[in-house]
Amino acid sequence: MLACKNKIMQKIRDRLANDDPAVEYVEMDETRSITVRPGDKEKVIFTDSLGGCTAVAAILEQQNGTRTVILSHDQSMSTKRQFQAIDTLAASLLNPGKPTSLSGKSNALIMTLEDFDMDMKTYRPMLRKGPRVSSDPFGEAFLAESFKTRFGIEEVKRLVYPYETDSLDDNDMLVIFVPPVGKPVSYYTWFANGTLEAAPEMASPRPAADLGKPALDMASNDNQRVPLKNVSGEQ
Numbered sequence: 234m235l236a237c238k239n240k241i242m243q244k245i246r247d248r249l250a251n252d253d254p255a256v257e258y259v260e261m262d263e264t265r266s267i268t269v270r271p272g273d274k275e276k277v278i279f280t281d282s283l284g285g286c287t288a289v290a291a292i293l294e295q296q297n298g299t300r301t302v303i304l305s306h307d308q309s310m311s312t313k314r315q316f317q318a319i320d321t322l323a324a325s326l327l328n329p330g331k332p333t334s335l336s337g338k339s340n341a342l343i344m345t346l347e348d349f350d351m352d353m354k355t356y357r358p359m360l361r362k363g364p365r366v367s368s369d370p371f372g373e374a375f376l377a378e379s380f381k382t383r384f385g386i387e388e389v390k391r392l393v394y395p396y397e398t399d400s401l402d403d404n405d406m407l408v409i410f411v412p413p414v415g416k417p418v419s420y421y422t423w424f425a426n427g428t429l430e431a432a433p434e435m436a437s438p439r440p441a442a443d444l445g446k447p448a449l450d451m452a453s454n455d456n457q458r459v460p461l462k463n464v465s466g467e468q
Contacts, residue, residue: 241421242406245277257304261286264305264318266326267411271298275412280306283394283405287312287369288344289376290409290420291319292429293327293384294336298414301326304407312372316379323384340429341380342390342420344407345369349396365393390429394422 347365417428
């Protein structure tokens with residue numbers, strides 16, 4: 234990991250360096266998870282050095298109050314592969330041979346790089362004016378639809394991160410703070426932060442007993458992707 238001047242991020246890194254079991258680090262092209270049960274202390278899962286990659290977090294809350302957060306950091310722009318990695322890990326964690334179900338409070342976050350044009354004379358990026366727009370709207374829409382189809386997650390947080398960053402200050406990071414049930418899961422980045430909660434009217438229990446079955450054939454959807462109508466900035 235690169236050096237970091239961000240105080241919050243540095244504290245988390247110090248905890249990781251001291252083998253704090255409540256901190257999980259996700260490297261590039263990795264998909265990892267943490268689980269917080271009722272009565273547990275808050276845990277943290279994070280990634281950094283995104284640099285154009287896509288980060289995806291699935292916050293899966295079971296009806297018994299157990300929270301499992303899966304975080305993926307992928308550089309390939311293959312949203313199909315990224316979602317399948319999340320789906321496979323979720324199946325192994327949530328359905329190890331017995332039925333379980335997700336509460337209506339499960340949600341997800343998708344974080345993509347902003348779109349830009351390239352100056353072919355200088356080979357430097359030309360950032361667009363106005364609100365940031367995702368550089369991968371089709372992939373973003375595909376992930377959102379996959380979360381809805383597979384996990385019943387209606388509410389997906391979409392963040393578009395800026396192209397220009399100071400690597401020593403922010404290091405292109407995404408941090409997910411996961412307290413026990415009763416308190417909201419929150420996210421922290423160098424440009425935005427907030428909580429991840431499903432709106433009450435969007436909450437609907439989703440049986441997860443079928444998570445052990447083969448994933449849906451997402452390849453057939455590749456030519457039917459529809460860009461999200463609004464993918465700019467924080468939503």
